[in-house]
Amino acid sequence: MNSWMLYGAYGYTGNLIAHEAKLRGHSPVLAGRSAKKLIPLAEELNLDYIILDLENKDTLVNTISGFDLVFHSAGPYINTSAPMVNACLKTGTNYIDITGEIPVFEQNFKYDDEAKDKEIAIISGVGFDVVPTDCLSKYVSDKITAPTSLDLGIAAFSNPSPGTLKTVLAHYNIGQLARRNGRLVRLEDTSIRKIQFSDKERDGRPVTWGDLSTAYRTTGIPNITTYFPLPKKFPNLLEYLGVSPKEMLENEESKKKVNKWIDKNIHGPDEVKRKTYRSYIWASVKNDKGTEAQAWLETMEPYRFTGVSGVRCVEKIFEMKPRGALTPALAFGADFVLEIPEIKRFDSID
Structure with missing residues (x-):
């Protein structure tokens, strides 16, 4: 066994x-x-x-x-x-x-x-990182010949776990990335785009998501952008705790302060949310001939x-x-x- x-x-x-x-x-x-x-x-x-x-x-x-x-x-x-x-x-x-x-x-x-x-x-x-998006990327990329661009929209609604929030803060300085011509680059244009998910249309903003690495590995598509329906402004935990991004990355005492607050106050979604929340994913590919293909996925709550x-x-x-x-x-x-x-x-x- x-x-x-x-x-x-x-x-x-x-x-x-x-x-x-x-x-x-x-x-x-x-x-x-x-x-x-x-x-x-x-x-x-x-x-x-x-x-x-x-x-x-x-x-x-x-x-x-x-x-x-x-x-x-x-x-x-x-x-x-x-x-x-x-x-x-x-x-x-x-x-x-x-x-x-x-x-x-x-x-x-x-x-x-x-x-x-x-x-x-x-x-x-x-x-949830990255099985549904990776599988959908592979599925939709096989629909057309020689796709050159992939756009992914991820609408995943849930409370963060302590580990998730600590991980986000550990990469606070990475910025918003995309893949262009096979390379990971900082994205200058972070404008909103309309994305039609299977349940409804949402405003999506570019985010740094694991599929910028994995979808490239899976599909070989050289241009990838990942989107998430983020608000224009959301609470800044580091600002609230009086810790700068530089201190979070370089100062152990500051890092301990933030992590202690997270352990005390962040608990992840409860059982009701895990059983009732849904997540929605959209994938779209194009090639140089202008051929396009799309597919959608619905899943259970991310955790x-x-x-x-x-x-x-x-x-x-x-x-x-x-x-x-x-x-x-x-x-x-x-x-x-x-x-x-x-x-x-x-x-x-x-």
């Missing part, structure tokens, strides 16, 4: 993944740094656990060598992914995570040849989706045995997202 470890199991999303895994008959070993947080969850689910810190490289390698797969759910991944990926490459252990961070995607794709040599898969973004999708990705890796540093759509196909409950895909809408 295939064995796997869930690292960061007691975080908001890790907890959802652990419960989904148990519901589907899995028995992952739960892992994390805090015994105080980890042991109650392990006892609740009647699962084994390991207290494990990423900073001890030898212990990390020795620990994961006994597993076929590591599901890494502890971010921000810009800080945590590399030690775990390197350990997995040493031990020949499959690696997946739920990052949406572009630098992490870009770094992990560089391990493609090494992962193939080790006969393992390295797949980042197996949650609930991540729990369900993440565990399905574990199952697909054990079933299909993909090899290399891959995106979800490259590993499992464009229709993988349709295997997840409550998903609807449309080729046209009224």
Whole structure:
């Protein structure tokens, strides 16, 4: 029987993944740094656990060598992914995570040849970031010949988890990016565009989304822009706490102050919201001949989706045995997202 470890199991999303895994008959070993947080969850689910810190490289390698797969759910991944990926490459252990961070995607794709040599898969973004958008990008890109541009609209409504907000702030200085001629560039034009989602039309603004990396890897389309229906102005947490972006990035005390406030005040969506909220995705491609194609997707609430999708990705890796540093759509196909409950895909809408 295939064995796997869930690292960061007691975080908001890790907890959802652990419960989904148990519901589907899995028995992952739960892992994390805090015994105080980890042991109650392990006892609740009647699962084994390991207290494990990423900073001890030898212990990390020795620990994961006994597993076929590591599901890494502890971010921000810009800080945590590399030690775990390197350990997995040493031990020949499959690696997946739920990052949406572009630098992490870009770094992990560089391990493609090494992962193939080790006969393992390295797949980042197996949650809402980026399974639905990646699968829809692949699906719509296959509709026309030689697409040269891809536009994605993501209307995902939910409360942020503590980990999500910390990750956003960790990349505060990255700015709004797009992909142009195959390169990631800062986007100067951030004007609003009208986007017709499957439920209604919304105003979308360009945002920095993981698909700027993964959709390029999946489709090879050189020009990609991602949109989100953001308001013109929304509350600035750093300003509220009296911390500058520079201090957040460079000053440990400032970072601790912000993270302490987040841990105290941010809790993620409750069960009612996870069960009732919906998300909407639109994808459009064009080629140099002027041919266009569109498709739409509806999904369950993002954090609930991540729990369900993440565990399905574990199952697909054990079933299909993909090899290399891959995106979800490259590993499992464009229709993988349709295997997840409550998903609807449309080729046209009224």
